[in-house]
Amino acid sequence: xxxIRSIKPEFWTSAQVMRCSPLARLLFIGVWNFCDDFxxxxxxxxxxxxxxxxxxxxxxxxxxxxLEELAKVELIRFYVVGGREYLEVTGWSKxxxxxxxxxxxxx
Numbered sequence: 001x002x003x004i005r006s007i008k009p010e011f012w013t014s015a016q017v018m019r020c021s022p023l024a025r026l027l028f029i030g031v032w033n034f035c036d037d038f039x040x041x042x043x044x045x046x047x048x049x050x051x052x053x054x055x056x057x058x059x060x061x062x063x064x065x066x067l068e069e070l071a072k073v074e075l076i077r078f079y080v081v082g083g084r085e086y087l088e089v090t091g092w093s094k095x096x097x098x099x100x101x102x103x104x105x106x107x
Contacts, residue, residue: 005032016073024069027052039092043078043085
């Protein structure tokens with residue numbers, strides 16, 4: 001389920017964020033809406049592209065390249081459980097306060 005998330009003013013001047021392209025920054029913010037309460041989501045480029053950039057002419061490979069860009073500056077990390085790839089937003093607990101976290105369905 002998508003969630004409302006807050007973007008703090010210091011996001012824009014974060015050294016990691018400033019090293020990213022504008023489209024990668026937008027994707028990163030969008031990923032937050034589809035993460036669970038622990039900052040994790042399926043690393044599915046097709047699904048994330050459809051959820052975050054639904055009317056943009058950007059293919060799955062380009063979305064994957066943007067995710068790789070975010071991983072390169074350590075804003076996200078990838079991991080695999082049961083043969084399925086997931087992503088985790090690094091520093092999630094520093095940026096998002098979840099008052100009543102729901103149990104994660106992701107490992």
